[in-house]
């Protein structure tokens with residue numbers, strides 16, 4: 001390393017202002033040893049806080065909820081119209097209804113239909129209403145008025161309706177499987193025995209029930225119209241509350257499906273018949289699915305230009321997307337003609353791609369649909385079911401869709417059985433680090449109580465998922481796949497709705513290791529596929545920043561948990577197993593805890609098994625005992641589980657009061673000095689050369705005669721003097737008396753890289769000349785530290801750095817990182833460089849400046865994110881003995 005000539009003016013340049021720290025008030029402390037998985041905010045600490053603006057807007061609204069509902073009417077001889085049945089607009093000029101509605105009790109056919117009118121008897125809202133003549137009636141060919149079967153008919157209108165927000169066709173549910181737990185019936189239906197026609201449109205929530213159960217009711221009814229019992233083309237539904245009647249005859253039984261942050265009604269069945277109202281018996285409905293082809297063909301044969309796939313859920317939902325209602329979640333307020341919405345509250349977010357912490361698994365070039373989450377530079381969590389594909393074990397991971405990294409080790413949960421939904425978790429270790437400089441890992445949730453609402457990862461067609469505003473009329477088909485971030489709710493075991501077809505995979509039911517999440521709202525089918533092995537997650541605010549917190553890895557569920565919920569393997573329950581793999585030397589067994597002297601209290605002498613002299617102290621003060629406990633769970637205890645019988649050699653020196661009084665008194669001394677500048681304890685150390693005084697190293701004053709610096713900087717040659725800058729900018733030179741390099745300093749691996757310089761004269765403390773205090777805590781260091789470094793121009797720069805676990809920098813360090821060393825990284829740069837005499841400092845809220853580390857001579861800084869320092873707390877005893 002070349003000699004650096006420092007200019008005599010010491011200027012502190014604050015490289016990153018404190019305002020950029022965005023810290024909470026708490027001082028974050030990093031323990032020396034890693035003992036918890038809940039330390040992501042420490043390991044991957046970010047210094048710059050971010051926030052996002054929230055959009056909000058409103059738009060005018062009409063009553064769109066019943067836009068497809070029509071009232072079917074019979075014009076009476078005196079000119080009034082009797083509204084006796086309901087119908088559903090399914091095409092611009094076609095209405096679907098029940099076959100029994102095509103004649104009334106007087107054998108008359110209906111002749112008129114009215115849409116967009118909530119209150120059929122009054123003129124209220126009539127400006128939106130459209131009334132059209134019925135010009136043709138198509139009853140299903142197999143329907144007989146003498147029976148309840150095939151009770152379905154189409155009505156052709158005189159011309160197209162004008163499609164508006166309050167008059168628009170519905171979609172049809174064409175799947176034989178009716179997966180919905182609740183359906184909605186609408187109609188101007190009678191509400192009780194009185195048989196009054198209610199003037200306004202009503203909706204009622206109904207629960208589909210099995211035909212078998214429903215049939216029990218109708219078996220006793222001697223109804224010749226139902227001689228063959230209930231048929232597969234019929235479904236039954238009962239009022240959830242079992243107290244009111246089903247909807248109007250001919251009206252729809254429907255479900256609203258979400259897409260594009262809106263909902264479109266899908267008609268599942270047509271109201272056919274029921275027993276007497278108010279008797280809480282099920283209504284019977286004609287299912288749409290078996291009649292799909294008849295409906296489409298009939299319309300086609302009668303002049304409608306209907307494509308064959310007109311009722312494909314995706315295409316149908318997109319047809320009038322811009323006219324549909326917004327999903328409830330985003331509506332913040334509603335008046336009769338205006339709704340305000342906040343799209344931040346929507347359930348489905350289209351995102352640019354999977355977050356970079358989601359990695360794809362690969363088998364020598366092949367991929368399937370398995371993913372995992374990366375939790376640090378070389379560790380991926382995934383599902384055990386994802387490890388093997390076509391009998392081959394996963395060989396690589398793909399990070400950010402570009403970087404392929406080889407898997408070096410695979411740890412499948414030892415209790416996992418092939419194909420099982422239990423202990424379905426695995427850890428992959430990578431051969432190389434993910435070397436992205438903006439690497440953002442996922443954090444693992446370790447707590448039992450998660451938030452109510454979280455996000456999952458899905459993928460689906462762009463057209464059906466994009467957010468459309470009221471002024472967009474973009475219903476173009478775009479089958480490209482986009483990544484989705486659906487917002488779902490945690491469900492407990494009783495509210496979890498698992499699709500029936502997954503029950504065989506969950507033979508023992510849901511256990512504590514599972515996370516059930518989802519929404520009761522259904523999506524348009526095939527609009528969202530869960531990403532297998534991706535995360536149930538949430539951005540979590542912690543220590544001034546947000547971190548992605550992963551609750552679990554998804555493995556079961558369709559439509560991203562909407563309507564039917566999805567199941568993930570939770571992280572919290574597998575923490576112990578993960579620690580055994582992620583922490584070196586971690587042992588779970590606590591049975592090695594031994595109480596040796598149960599009647600001994602703090603401070604008493606005690607008897608260790610190894611016979612070494614020992615005393616009872618709080619565990620945290622027994623540095624080696626604590627470390628041993630963490631590594632293999634062995635500890636000898638006194639009266640309580642927090643008192644260790646600690647060998648006298650192990651008791652932290654600070655607790656044995658060997659700390660030199662001058663060092664111990666430092667914080668109080670400095671607090672009382674009313675210091676005016678933080679630089680008052682920095683000195684430059686100089687050597688006399690032919691060119692004069694050469695200031696080569698930075699040192700720090702720790703007592704009135706002692707300067708602390710690194711051995712690698714001062715070398716063997718005794719310096720001539722140190723220079724200290726006064727407040728006025730004047731330099732004062734103090735002659736050096738002697739130098740002491742640590743006896744065990746090793747210039748190869750830079751261990752014990754510490755030296756003391758003694759001055760000939762004694763300093764006089766003032767508000768601009770004062771000591772730095774030593775960081776004496778042997779178990780923790782402050783997470784965010786300042787690195788003070790002289791630069792080439794002779795100024796002293798101050799940069800924020802973040803302390804790291806030794807075990808983390810050990811992964812790439814060429815030598816053993818000793819306990820007496822400390823690693824830190826510059827979070828703003830890809831590398832952390834230092835010179836031989838940089839200092840790691842911590843400025844406490846009470847303005848006391850502590851020296852926490854001294855840099856070592858590490859030449860290859862341009863290859864490493866971190867740099868290694870001498871940990872001052874390990875040398876407090878040595879310093880004390882030598883001052």
Ligand SMILES: *[C@@H]1O[C@H](CO)[C@@H](O)[C@H](O)[C@H]1NC(C)=O
Nearest residue numbers: 075076077078079080081082
């Ligand atoms: C019209 O005739 C129907 C029966 O045909 C009757 O119920 C209704 O009261 C009459 N309305 C008026 C206004 O005469």
Ligand SMILES: *[C@@H]1O[C@H](CO)[C@@H](O)[C@H](O)[C@H]1NC(C)=O
Nearest residue numbers: 091092093159160161304305
């Ligand atoms: C009626 O609506 C259909 C479907 O939108 C359209 O294809 C047809 O051209 C319309 N007919 C008239 C006469 O506008």
Ligand SMILES: *[C@@H]1O[C@H](CO)[C@@H](O)[C@H](O)[C@H]1NC(C)=O
Nearest residue numbers: 214215216217218219220221
């Ligand atoms: C049907 O009739 C049988 C025999 O009369 C009776 O036991 C049963 O309770 C009835 N079921 C219903 C649903 O009414």
Ligand SMILES: *[C@@H]1O[C@H](CO)[C@@H](O)[C@H](O)[C@H]1NC(C)=O
Nearest residue numbers: 309312313314315479525526
């Ligand atoms: C609708 O059609 C698209 C394109 O052909 C297809 O991918 C999708 O699966 C269909 N949707 C349903 C529900 O069948």
Ligand SMILES: *[C@@H]1O[C@H](CO)[C@@H](O)[C@H](O)[C@H]1NC(C)=O
Nearest residue numbers: 352353354400401402482483
């Ligand atoms: C990932 O890479 C593939 C092929 O290189 C590309 O087709 C695809 O669009 C990429 N996906 C994303 C999300 O970048």
Ligand SMILES: *[C@@H]1O[C@H](CO)[C@@H](O)[C@H](O)[C@H]1NC(C)=O
Nearest residue numbers: 592627628629631632633634
């Ligand atoms: C635990 O580790 C310590 C060293 O760290 C060792 O002395 C001790 O024997 C170990 N105990 C057991 C039970 O393995």
Ligand SMILES: *[C@@H]1O[C@H](CO)[C@@H](O)[C@H](O)[C@H]1NC(C)=O
Nearest residue numbers: 669671672673674675766767
């Ligand atoms: C430091 O400041 C406090 C209050 O501002 C004052 O009481 C005290 O005397 C000052 N100490 C010195 C040494 O100037």
Ligand SMILES: *[C@@H]1O[C@H](CO)[C@@H](O)[C@H](O)[C@H]1NC(C)=O
Nearest residue numbers: 746747748749750751815816
């Ligand atoms: C200095 O450190 C290196 C690397 O750890 C080691 O090989 C060497 O033995 C050490 N030297 C001494 C004198 O301990």
Ligand SMILES: *[C@@H]1O[C@H](CO)[C@@H](O)[C@H](O)[C@H]1NC(C)=O
Nearest residue numbers: 029620654777778779780781
């Ligand atoms: C070291 O710091 C930690 C974290 O702030 C604290 O809990 C512990 O008590 C400190 N140890 C000593 C000896 O002061």
Ligand SMILES: *[C@@H]1O[C@H](CO)[C@@H](O)[C@H](O)[C@H]1NC(C)=O
Nearest residue numbers: 435436437438828829830831
């Ligand atoms: C870190 O490296 C990335 C690419 O490897 C580069 O884009 C970025 O600018 C670098 N950051 C700094 C601060 O040099």
